[in-house]
Amino acid sequence: MTAPPLPKQGPEISYREAVREAIREAILGDPRVFLMGEDVGRYGGCYAVTKGLLEEFGPERIRDTPLSESAFVGAGIGAALGGMRPIVEVMTVNFSLLALDQIVNNAATLRHMSGGQFEVPLVIRMATGAGRQLAAQHSHSLEGWYAHIPGIKVLAPATLEDARFMLGAALADPNPVLIFEHVMLYNMTGTLDGAGPVDIRSAKVRRVGRDVTLIAYGGTLFKTLIAAETLAKEGIEAEVIDLRVLRPLDTGTILASVRRTRRAVIVDEGWRSGSLSAEVSARITEGAFWDLDAPVERVCSAEVPIPYPRHLEEAALPQPPGIVAAAKATLGR
Amino acid sequence: MAEFRMPSLGADMVAGTLVEWLRRPGDRVRRGDIVAVVETQKGAIEIEIFQDGVIERLLVEVGTTVPVGTPLALVSGIGVGAPAAPTPPPLRPEAVVQAPAPRVPIPGPQVGRPLASPAARRIAQQFGVDLRALRGTGPGGAIVSADVEQAAKAPRRFDPAEMRRAIGAAMARSKREIPHYYLSTTIDITVAQRWMEARNAERPPPQRLLLAAPLLKAVALALRGSPELNGYHGERGFEPSPAIHIGVAIAIRGGGLMAPAIHDVDKLGVDELMAKLRDLGMRARSGGLRSSELSDSTITVTNIGERGVEAVFGIIYPPQVALVGLGKPMERPAVIEGKVLPRRTIVATLSADHRASDGHRGALFLAEMDRLLQAPEQL
Amino acid sequence: MTREEVRGLIVETLGNIAPEADASTLDPKADIRESLDIDSLDFLNFVIAVHERLRIDIPEVDYPRLFTLDGAIDYLMQKAAPPK
Numbered sequence: 001m002t003a004p005p006l007p008k009q010g011p012e013i014s015y016r017e018a019v020r021e022a023i024r025e026a027i028l029g030d031p032r033v034f035l036m037g038e039d040v041g042r043y044g045g046c047y048a049v050t051k052g053l054l055e056e057f058g059p060e061r062i063r064d065t066p067l068s069e070s071a072f073v074g075a076g077i078g079a080a081l082g083g084m085r086p087i088v089e090v091m092t093v094n095f096s097l098l099a100l101d102q103i104v105n106n107a108a109t110l111r112h113m114s115g116g117q118f119e120v121p122l123v124i125r126m127a128t129g130a131g132r133q134l135a136a137q138h139s140h141s142l143e144g145w146y147a148h149i150p151g152i153k154v155l156a157p158a159t160l161e162d163a164r165f166m167l168g169a170a171l172a173d174p175n176p177v178l179i180f181e182h183v184m185l186y187n188m189t190g191t192l193d194g195a196g197p198v199d200i201r202s203a204k205v206r207r208v209g210r211d212v213t214l215i216a217y218g219g220t221l222f223k224t225l226i227a228a229e230t231l232a233k234e235g236i237e238a239e240v241i242d243l244r245v246l247r248p249l250d251t252g253t254i255l256a257s258v259r260r261t262r263r264a265v266i267v268d269e270g271w272r273s274g275s276l277s278a279e280v281s282a283r284i285t286e287g288a289f290w291d292l293d294a295p296v297e298r299v300c301s302a303e304v305p306i307p308y309p310r311h312l313e314e315a316a317l318p319q320p321p322g323i324v325a326a327a328k329a330t331l332g333r
Numbered sequence: 334m335a336e337f338r339m340p341s342l343g344a345d346m347v348a349g350t351l352v353e354w355l356r357r358p359g360d361r362v363r364r365g366d367i368v369a370v371v372e373t374q375k376g377a378i379e380i381e382i383f384q385d386g387v388i389e390r391l392l393v394e395v396g397t398t399v400p401v402g403t404p405l406a407l408v409s410g411i412g413v414g415a416p417a418a419p420t421p422p423p424l425r426p427e428a429v430v431q432a433p434a435p436r437v438p439i440p441g442p443q444v445g446r447p448l449a450s451p452a453a454r455r456i457a458q459q460f461g462v463d464l465r466a467l468r469g470t471g472p473g474g475a476i477v478s479a480d481v482e483q484a485a486k487a488p489r490r491f492d493p494a495e496m497r498r499a500i501g502a503a504m505a506r507s508k509r510e511i512p513h514y515y516l517s518t519t520i521d522i523t524v525a526q527r528w529m530e531a532r533n534a535e536r537p538p539p540q541r542l543l544l545a546a547p548l549l550k551a552v553a554l555a556l557r558g559s560p561e562l563n564g565y566h567g568e569r570g571f572e573p574s575p576a577i578h579i580g581v582a583i584a585i586r587g588g589g590l591m592a593p594a595i596h597d598v599d600k601l602g603v604d605e606l607m608a609k610l611r612d613l614g615m616r617a618r619s620g621g622l623r624s625s626e627l628s629d630s631t632i633t634v635t636n637i638g639e640r641g642v643e644a645v646f647g648i649i650y651p652p653q654v655a656l657v658g659l660g661k662p663m664e665r666p667a668v669i670e671g672k673v674l675p676r677r678t679i680v681a682t683l684s685a686d687h688r689a690s691d692g693h694r695g696a697l698f699l700a701e702m703d704r705l706l707q708a709p710e711q712l
Numbered sequence: 713m714t715r716e717e718v719r720g721l722i723v724e725t726l727g728n729i730a731p732e733a734d735a736s737t738l739d740p741k742a743d744i745r746e747s748l749d750i751d752s753l754d755f756l757n758f759v760i761a762v763h764e765r766l767r768i769d770i771p772e773v774d775y776p777r778l779f780t781l782d783g784a785i786d787y788l789m790q791k792a793a794p795p796k
Contacts, residue, residue: 262478290452291451294450294472294477295472329472332469534771534773537769543753543756544752545753610753614753614754615757638751638752639752640751
């Protein structure tokens with residue numbers, strides 16, 4: 001599945017390059033910023049995001065680490081406590097589980113437990129999601145778990161603009177911020193004409209519509225926009241919301257849209273049970289129950305470890321036809 | 334337990350369509366409360382209940398057309414001292430237009446809980462739309478907000494052709510069943526006219542009278558002495574009515590006619606009567622008449638008005654037994670004490686039912702009307 | 713008030729009383745009771761509405777002056793004019 005091409009104007013840039021530009025800007029702009037992680041230096045990053053940065057900035061600012069997520073995330077927390085502005089790259093969200101203790105028990109709690117004496121201005125970037133036949137240990141979408149944890153912010157850039165500018169906002173935040181980059185987005189290309197700094201507070205309406213609200217984030221946003229185009233051909237005008245910030249959730253934007261359309265479909269590459277989609281659905285029920293015209297629909301991954309074979313992997317993930325069907329179901333069609 | 338039935342809102346009504354329930358099972362109701370809205374050939378009519386009690390169960394779903402007399406709801410706890418209102422005996426419907434058999438509702442607490450979305454329910458409550466009258470277009474056939482919004486916008490239907498058919502049917506039955514006799518007399522209303530003009534000259538427009546007010550009052554008072562003209566003819570023959578409720582024929586612009594009642598006209602002052610007449614005229618044309626106003630007239634008066642003709646001979650509106658026709662007020666030459674003088678006069682007619690009275694009684698009634706109108710200040 | 717304003721007020725009032733008829737295309741010389749099928753009750757309601765809108769007295773003897781649109785405009789302009 002490839003993302004649809006964006007309008008071609010100005011210099012073409014990929015999502016991968018946009019993230020790289022964001023890191024470059026941060027390092028150039030603030031001497032406290034450095035990047036560390038597995039294979040980020042000599043290898044150039046397992047998704048080639050940091051290619052060329054070691055040559056440009058040297059081993060002080062671009063640091064290869066041992067294969068120990070707990071150790072280097074912990075080191076990042078220590079650096080942040082000590083006044084640095086570290087960017088820690090974790091290869092995939094599956095591997096971040098090795099650093100859960102550092103993230104959940106330390107990074108997320110220290111401000112609270114120190115009575116505000118310490119802050120942890122740490123940014124952790126990691127790849128998430130499936131679609132590249134990397135099998136179950138590299139393909140899961142566990143960002144919803146992190147969105148459960150108070151004390152951290154969780155971002156999911158799904159556009160070139162957010163890939164380019166969310167990092168700056170995350171570094172400016174005095175609290176730990178996790179950025180989830182979906183693996184299927186790295187090759188997405190487009191232009192950044194007129195793009196500039198972004199907030200890390202709000203969800204954004206990516207497509208305006210009146211009949212049904214489709215709520216997506218990260219890797220499902222472009223599948224959802226494709227579904228919206230299909231729906232439009234059948235006379236159904238779907239509104240598409242890009243959550244962008246998974247914690248704290250921008251409930252206001254979601255409710256405002258659903259109150260207008262009276263119908264919602266949540267598209268989440270995580271599994272349905274206990275998922276972020278469940279949380280969004282609950283908030284809609286809490287805040288817009290009397291405005292609903294249909295039960296909230298969800299399109300999630302099949303509840304299996306993500307399979308390796310291409311056809312099974314595709315079958316396990318949310319796809320545009322499933323989103324179209326769910327949207328039509330809310331309309332009784 | 335008593336049954337609340339589809340009322341007869343006139344002899345021309347054989348069936349009605351329930352368009353809205355305004356009360357729910359468990360609701361306490363008092364005599365005179367409006368409990369439902371029924372669509373008839375006369376438009377949407379608010380239906381009152383004549384018993385105190387509690388609504389136990391609704392028997393007819395919204396949207397159903399049922400014959401007059403069909404039980405609509407069960408009401409319990411009757412007998413708190415409220416006598417049944419005098420209502421005309423129900424007529425046996427000859428033919429029921431568009432009246433499918435009433436759908437038998439499923440008993441139990443699920444009755445009347447249609448599949449409807451939360452938004453549909455909220456909007457329905459806001460606009461007073463009954464969900465049970467709607468067909469859903471949402472998931473699983475659920476009623477959704479758009480269905481309710483559309484229903485809230487839809488105008489209440491009024492079909493002149495339907496009304497014409499209904500009038501035709503009622504009048505044909507009247508002419509077939511009622512042995513009419515007709516009387517006519519010319520009444521000098523010069524005194525009444527002067528009395529009214531003098532009064533009106535001192536009053537701002539909202540307090541002014543029309544000639545119809547003293548005329549109706551005279552009809553009502555004259556009826557006290559002629560009970561054979563006031564009441565209903567039913568299966569047990571004629572039954573006079575102690576109350577005098579006059580149905581006032583009102584022409585519907587664009588065709589059609591209705592005769593809503595003014596209640597207890599003999600007990601109203603002329604000013605009060607005038608206010609009720611104005612109110613009734615407005616509501617007859619804008620909708621909002623009540624069931625009792627359409628069903629319990631004990632006599633009808635048709636007043637042809639200033640732009641009309643000299644005399645009108647009406648057809649009795651069953652089950653009533655008399656109709657008074659009032660022609661256009663005109664200047665006519667009259668002989669008074671040997672002199673020919675111009676006088677303002679009106680031709681009053683009576684169409685009456687020979688099964689209830691004879692011409693002699695009718696003549697006494699018209700003479701009494703004449704006498705009363707010569708002393709308008711005492712009306 | 714200008715003649716047009718008075719005309720507008722009359723047409724609007726008649727429109728409320730006889731909503732089925734199109735009062736805006738009235739022949740100014742025709743009897744409005746005929747053109748709009750207005751009976752004496754409607755006419756009284758018309759007089760009351762104009763009385764309440766313009767706060768002027770309209771004695772019953774003057775009713776015939778209101779039977780045409782032109783007549784009604786002339787009459788109401790004269791009555792509504794401030795005393796000289």
